Amino acid sequence: MLLNIKNLQAKVEDKQILKGVNLQVNAGEVHAIMGPNGSGKSSLASVLAGRENFEVTGGKVLFDDKDLLEFSPEDRAREGLFLAFQYPVEIPGVSNINFLRTALNEIRAYHNQPTLESKEFLRLTRENQKLVEFDAKLTNRSLNEGFSGGEKKRNEIFQLAMLNPKLSILDETDSGLDIDALRIVANGVNKLRSDKNAFIVITHYQRLLDYIVPDFVHVLYDGRIVKSGTRELALELEEKGYDWIKEPVTSASI
């Protein structure tokens, strides 16, 4: 099993955000996590990636049989966990390419691999640019600076392609994308899918799942996964909305 989340609980400041999440992800699988706003979807991604302001209050996360929560954020990345951000930040003056080279070599150093030669790095860059249809001009610009929303999201997928992680979490990658950009991003992900890696796709709408077809769909509500199913669950949610999911939880908690 690649990822095993057991009864994960976390809070921000004094607010309990995750109240016992359980989830198992195997290599080769794509899981979608859906749910209404404020249900804890992005928080789950942040907790897994190790964002500082989230405090884990209970539970366990095994990543490739290692205790993920013991690792620093950078070591989680080096172990092969990738988060495609909902709001990628801009870093002025740092070129995209220089940033990627640093990232790639840091990850390689962690695995005792030698620094990638320039020629090899450039070959890899070109190959992946093509694969995810990423504009070569953007590669040499400052990291996300002045990028449109769509370009930022595509840059996330380009980075994903370059770093080749075991587990990728896409945090509402579809938000703010028009249909063409959505298709390009989804195509990129589909090309990168293999039996060695896995994806967790966090989304509010089922639209993205027309393009990235998930093996499993989970509904996160009020800090817990309240329902799991296959693709059909997403279609059902699209049709009925989230209200029918909310009810049983609310009544159960009374």
Add this chain to the structure above:
Amino acid sequence: MANKSDDILEEYSSKEYEYGFVTNIEMEIAPKGLSEETIHYISAKKQEPQWLLDWRLKGYHSFLKAEDPHWQNFDLPKVDFQGISYYAAPKSSAKFKSIDEVDPELIATFEKLGIPLSEQKILAGVAVDAVFDSVSVATTFKATLKEHGIIFSSISEAVKEHPELVQKYLGSVVPHSDNIYASLNSAVFSDGSFVYIPKGVRCPMELSTYFRINTENTGQFERTLIIADEGSYVSYLEGCTAPKRDENQLHAAVVELIAMENAEIKYSTVQNWYPGDKEGNGGIYNFVTKRGVCRGANAKISWTQVETGSAITWKYPSVILQGDNSSGEFYSVAVTKGKQIADTGTKMHHIGKNTKSRIISKGISAGEGQNSYRGLVQVGTRADNARNFTQCDSLLIGDRCGAHTFPYIESKNSTATIEHEATTSKIGEDQIFYLNQRGIDTEKAVALIVNGYAKEVLNQLPMEFAVEAQKLLSISLEGSVG
């Protein structure tokens, strides 16, 4: 969450100063204190001509009359001028004919600092003048430069060999009465570099001076004089370090640049004097007067500075744009962390017609550092169509530091165009986390962000030094997340 940030901040701001070692070498040191006698002593030690002694004495009398400035954005510490020794030289040093005569201990010191003095080993294309406390110990590549008619030597040597040039230009840009520290320098300056580039010559290599303060309780008062004759070009770089000491040491240098018609001078500084410890004990007071004049038409002077050291940095490299169509540039990165203070910027005096100036200042404050940009753009009545562009950016790391901007504009000509832009930003936790999430640790993340921020200025440095400066920025600023 705040606690974790503080820890990181703590860790990085306690980063050791790398160049804090002391060289044990026999020194000849003047008794502490400043009087006419001291000046006679220095002048005699250096076997100077009468005119120079007289000029020093004028400087001394200006110093006695001068008052401390009062406009700076920090509390001026009381400097005990009588507690300083104004001359210190390695004993064996009287004069070195060749590098072989230099004390091996001294050569080792410069090697340790990454400044090899033997010409075979030196960075290709860079000639170095090394100044240790009060004297210049070696100047490399002299012969090669001589073939082009270029004079690159210590100023003491120039006084002996080219007195007419020194006498003509010394004090012509920064007069002995300019300000209290310039007056002090005029009275007691020990050594420094002298450069003369003849008409039409493009200096084939970077010229570089490396300053090192070693002896306790001494000040360093070097004087640099660069003259680029008509149509010539020179790029010059200075670097500086000092050992760790508990008490403060004074560094009051003067740099004068003279660019004649169609000449260009590019002056770069990578300043890394000892900044003092975490509590603010010790460190160098870096009170320096730097000024250039574009004498003739189309002359160009460009200052680039990377200031990471010193307890207090206080200087405004300036350009007097006298010739028509002349231009002045100022590119600066100033870093303050711990309890460091920097009050730095530039002055651009537009006198000639169509004169241009460009100011790019990037301040970086971390820890409890205080960083001020202070700049003056002055346009005179004759300066038709003068143009200035100023951009001052401040980057804050943590919440205990400060950034301040004091731009002054005085225009007496309605055809002038003056633009000013300013920004303040913080290194965000989001930026750090983003880089962490890509496998880059916090130390490297901050180095990336800071170097990206300072890129526009670093790009102005000669290649080898840009790499050094980048490393220096990374070392002095690692982390400091807020």
